[in-house]
Amino acid sequence: PPPPPPPPPVDCAHPLPALPSMERLSRIVGHIVPAAAPPLPPSSASKWEADAKDLGKAQVLRLRKRHFCPAQSISYENTEPLMIVRGEGCYLIDDQGDRYLDTRNNVNHVGHQNPKVAKAVSTQVKLLNSNTRYLHPNVALLAEKLLSKCPPPLSVVFFVNSGSEANDLALRLADAYSGGGDVVCVERAYHGHTRDVIQISPYKFNGKGGKGKPDWVHVVPCPDTYRGPHRGPNAAEKYANYVRKACEDSKRRHRRVSAFFIESGMSVAGVILPPKGYLKNCYEFVRAQGGVCVADEVQTGFGRFGTSFWGFEQQGVVPDIVTMGKPFGNGMPLAAVVTTRDISDRFANGMEYFNTFGGNPVSAAAGLAVLEDIQVSRLQDRARETGEFIRRTLRDMRAKHPLIGDVRGSGLFCGVEFVRSRSTLEPANAEVSVICSRLKDQFKILTTVDGPFDNVLVIKPPMVFGRAEAVKFLTALDSVLTNLGDIDPNKTSRTPT
Secondary structure, three states, X not given: OOOOOOOOOOOOOOOOOOOOOHHHHHHHHHHHOOOOOOOOOOOOOOHHHHHHHHOXXXXXXXXXXXXXXXXXXXXXXXXXXXXXXXXXXXXXXXXXXXXXXXXXXXXXXXXXOOHHHHHHHHHHHOOOOOOOOOOOHHHHHHHHHHHOOOOOOEEEEEEEOOHHHHHHHHHHHHHHHHOOOEEEEEOOOOOOOOHHHHOOOHHHHOOOOOOOOOOOEEEEOOOOOOOOOOOOOOHHHHHHHHHHHHHHHHHHOOOOEEEEEXXXXXXXXXXXXXXXXHHHHHXXXXXXXXXXXXXXXXXXXXXXXXXXXXXXHHHOOOOOEEEEOHHXXXXXXXXXXXXXXXXXXXXXXOOOOOOOOOOOHHXXXXXXXXXXXXXXXXXHHHHHHHHHHHHHHHHHHOOOOOOEEEEEEEOOEXXXXXXXXXXXXOEOHHHHHHHHHHHHHHHOEEOEEEOOOXXXXXXXXXXXXXXXXXXXXXXXXXXXXXXXXXXXXXXXXXXXO
């Protein structure tokens, strides 16, 4: 039927006319809105799925180089990049069906394509995905379960999407609590890619393309007891004194320190775990100035250390703010900031904090499945047992392979530093690049390299990595080292992992 004539102008001095009847309203709506959606195409597969399936590795690489910024690196680009299309437990599977043992991906904490996580995400995404302004049981339950793993007085959580976002928010919380001020961070540290956290990440601002530190940032030496200036029994106290001096320097400039940031286990720094007692002393110095202490658990949280659920617990301290990211959603975008009620109340100054996707029901479902699987599958115990086996075996291998300088870490967070001389500690960076490439090409094992000299092999696999996988990796590494031969550093390119 033709649309009805427009209603007469409303006279504000008289009551509004009666609303049209439901029958008439339905006719109006039916005239404007199509009664049925257009039929679906006969095939259940979308066109983009078919297009993606038809793309070979060479085409994907070409498209990526055409459309991506060169600042976005590709693993193993100096040899043969991989096109990974599937995952399963500790393995990644490429477009040719080859299975690669993964010793490096701590993002997929409970294993690639964990069935419990996949089911939780699939079930929830069919029902709803929205923001946290609406009530939903998933995010409330996730908060309760996460906080049950945190020591008091840590009792308030903010859900975000990434570790970078978490550390960015931690900076805001620290400023709100202390009134603003300087930040103390650790040499070689990396806290994320937003503008503000790059400014407290020496790994970035002192690296290629970096602009150096801003005036409000104090950088203290990395508490490295293998290569650093302090290596003896008093190393913790001596390294902590640099934090004390930074606080005093800030005070002399009529400022104060608002926050001290440190990763509980420093991954890009080359798997550095602070000596026992270090954090306790640092926290005392910072809190004496009214600052807060932030533990960055993005790389190491959720039981990876084996002997503790959080890395900071090994130091016998309780931070004021804890940030977490990568492993929480097992690949889904889920991260969090946990803090005290006192700090969160200072932050609630009238300005709303809203994060559209932080803690959405789908990501929250993934987080709940991750926390449950860590407990049910005893993955923290597995990390402790497997990690101890890996480090013990690597230390035994030092007698056979002089390149192995130091073996360190906790749980499934291990580092092997390779040196050409154990007396001078000359970094064997070229050799490590060759080792990584041969592990991939000859044994289908994926590894990663970190440290300021690119000479530390970092082992941080999915937590389902067990004794069998460890034996496979260690046997392959022994073979590569045995047959390494002479490596010319001038003819060896760095392997981006």
